Each structure stands twice: as structure tokens, then as C-alpha cells.
Amino acid sequence: MLKIGIIGCGTIGTCICKAIDDGLMEAEVYAIYDRNAENVERLQSSLVNLQPAVMEAEEMIKHIDLLVECASQEAVYEVVPAALHARCDVMIMSVGAFADERLFKTVYGIAKEMNCKIYLPSGAIAGLDGLKSAASEQIYSVTLTTQKPPAGLAGAPYVVQNKIKLDEIKSKTVIFEGKASEAVKGFPANVNVAATLSLAGTGFEKTKVKIIANPALCRNIHEITVEGAFGKLTSKVENVPSPNNPKSSYLAPLSAIATLKKIIDPLQIGT
Ligand SMILES: NC(=O)C1=CN([C@@H]2O[C@H](COP(=O)(O)OP(=O)(O)OC[C@H]3O[C@@H](n4cnc5c(N)ncnc54)[C@H](O)[C@@H]3O)[C@@H](O)[C@H]2O)C=CC1
Numbered sequence: 222m223l224k225i226g227i228i229g230c231g232t233i234g235t236c237i238c239k240a241i242d243d244g245l246m247e248a249e250v251y252a253i254y255d256r257n258a259e260n261v262e263r264l265q266s267s268l269v270n271l272q273p274a275v276m277e278a279e280e281m282i283k284h285i286d287l288l289v290e291c292a293s294q295e296a297v298y299e300v301v302p303a304a305l306h307a308r309c310d311v312m313i314m315s316v317g318a319f320a321d322e323r324l325f326k327t328v329y330g331i332a333k334e335m336n337c338k339i340y341l342p343s344g345a346i347a348g349l350d351g352l353k354s355a356a357s358e359q360i361y362s363v364t365l366t367t368q369k370p371p372a373g374l375a376g377a378p379y380v381v382q383n384k385i386k387l388d389e390i391k392s393k394t395v396i397f398e399g400k401a402s403e404a405v406k407g408f409p410a411n412v413n414v415a416a417t418l419s420l421a422g423t424g425f426e427k428t429k430v431k432i433i434a435n436p437a438l439c440r441n442i443h444e445i446t447v448e449g450a451f452g453k454l455t456s457k458v459e460n461v462p463s464p465n466n467p468k469s470s471y472l473a474p475l476s477a478i479a480t481l482k483k484i485i486d487p488l489q490i491g492t
């Protein structure tokens with residue numbers, strides 16, 4: 222049975238544990254960790270069947286097959302290289318960390334050397350299957366347009382640095398337009414999907430991102446347009462926010478669960 226260790230006991234970590242606790246897949250949550258002890262306790266007390274140990278990544282990687290990062294971009298630096306060195310596969314949610322090319326090259330290099338896999342779930346977007354197929358030929362452009370209710374963008378470094386008053390936005394307003402490399406740094410908790418899109422397609426410098434604060438919305442909308450030798454692909458997901466975290470969409474933990482099921486299942490569907 223796949224032995225998993227989870228870093229981050231917030232919205233996504235809790236959904237993953239609950240899915241395994243409910244018997245949705247054959248996996249063991251060997252250990253969990255969060256720098257916030259209250260979140261560890263809350264997660265532990267929500268489980269009925271599982272009793273994961275609590276230990277830091279350094280220790281858990283000696284015992285597990287797969288390390289799941291669902292914490293923060295910072296955590297990717299802290300735990301992913303060490304996990305790969307210990308020959309653990311890794312699943313990463315805070316994909317925006319890979320806008321740091323040096324980190325990405327290092328992590329990719331260790332994974333190759335150790336014969337390990339790095340899994341990046343689709344998160345809150347749809348269409349990566351088509352983009353991956355399309356990338357076997359020439360791609361002309363990839364664009365992500367994200368719309369969130371203003372509160373879902375609160376605290377983003379770009380918003381703070383540019384003194385954007387989210388509570389004064391009364392109508393649909395474009396607050397950022399630029400490269401994916403800048404978007405994931407300015408909005409680390411909002412557009413990790415831009416990083417996944419960049420890695421699947423044309424890279425961080427060529428992938429374009431537009432972020433819109435829209436007070437009329439109660440959903441997080443991600444629209445993708447890809448043009449290439451294959452033709453044109455458009456996808457739009459109107460995401461219900463996660464119940465405990467308005468920054469994250471509910472489809473994100475569901476995609477993490479689906480990725481785990483794919484790792485375990487002999488049947489592999491899609492690109
Ligand atoms: N790839 C994607 O499509 C998506 C990615 N995300 C990203 O996934 C990550 C987790 O998302 P949520 O569960 O919604 O966030 P959350 O805020 O609900 O939970 C994150 C948890 O990780 C803990 N944490 C943060 N940094 C840590 C560290 N260095 N070491 C240990 N614990 C740490 C926090 O204390 C918190 O309990 C975030 O980085 C988020 O931006 C979220 C949604 C979609």
C-alpha cells in the first residue's frame with residue numbers, strides 16, 4: 222500500500238486525509254506535519270479511521286513512498302529536495318515555487334538521479350491534457366485569465382506592494398496583467414495554476430496571465446486559451462471556493478485526490 226506523508230494540514234491536506242479516511246483509495250497516511258500545531262490537531266480530530274503520526278519532513282521521508290506538499294511555496298524549498306534525495310516521490314501543490322528556475326532545475330535533476338517522480342496536479346484548472354498533447358507540436362500562445370472575488374486576493378504581495386484597496390473595488394477590475402513568472406510571485410496563494418500551465422506549455426516567460434477582482438462573483442473563475450499548430454483550445458472553470466479557504470477552489474483538493482488515485486490505479490486515463 223502506498224505510504225504517504227503530508228506537509229500542510231490546511232484545506233487541501235485535510236481533504237486528502239479525509240478521502241483516504243473514507244476509504245476512497247488504498248493508501249496509508251503514515252505521517253502529517255504543519256508548522257501550526259492547531260491545524261495538526263484539528264486535522265487529527267477530524268479523522269475516524271486513520272491515526273497518522275506527527276513528525277517533521279526530515280523524519281517522515283525515511284518511512285514513506287510519497288511526500289505530499291500542500292503547505293506553501295516556502296515549504297517546497299524546505300522539504301522537496303530532501304524528500305527526493307531520500308528516494309521519495311513528491312506531489313506538489315505550491316507549484317508557483319517553480320518560477321524559481323534554479324529550484325526547478327535542482328528538483329528535476331535530483332528526481333532524475335534518484336529515479337523519482339514529481340507529480341503536479343491540475344489544481345483548479347481544466348485543459349492541461351489538451352495542452353500537453355498540443356505541446357508535442359508548436360504552441361503560439363497560452364493565456365490564463367483568473368477572476369476572483371476581491372476577498373480571495375487579500376494579502377497577496379502584489380496587492381500589498383501596490384496598495385490596491387480591494388474593499389473599494391465596486392466593479393470588475395483588472396489588477397494584474399503580465400507574465401506567469403511575475404504572477405506567481407505577486408499572487409503566491411492565488412495562481413499556482415499559472416505555474417502548472419507554464420510547465421505544461423510554453424514556460425513562465427511566455428505564458429500570459431490576467432487577474433481580475435470581481436465583486437459580483439462568489440466563484441473563482443479560471444479561463445485558459447491555447448493556440449498552436451493543433452488549433453485553439455479554450456476552457457473555463459467556475460470554481461466553488463473551498464469552504465475554509467476562499468483563496469483556494471474546491472477543485473484543487475479534488476485534483477490532488479484524483480492524482481493520488483491515478484498513482485495507485487493501473488488504469489491511466491487521459492494524456
Ligand atoms: N496547484 C493549485 O492549483 C493550487 C495550489 N494551492 C496551493 O496549495 C497550498 C495549500 O493550499 P491550502 O490547503 O488551500 O492552504 P491552507 O492555507 O488552507 O493550508 C496550508 C497549511 O500549510 C501550513 N504551512 C504553510 N507553510 C508551511 C511550512 N513551511 N511548513 C509546514 N506547514 C506549513 C499552514 O500552517 C497551513 O495549515 C498553498 O500553497 C496554495 O497556494 C491552492 C489551490 C490550488
Ligand SMILES: O=C([O-])CC(=O)C(=O)O
Nearest residue numbers: 345411412413414469470
Ligand atoms: O484554487 C484556485 O482557484 C487556484 C489557486 O488558488 C492557485 O492556483 O493557487
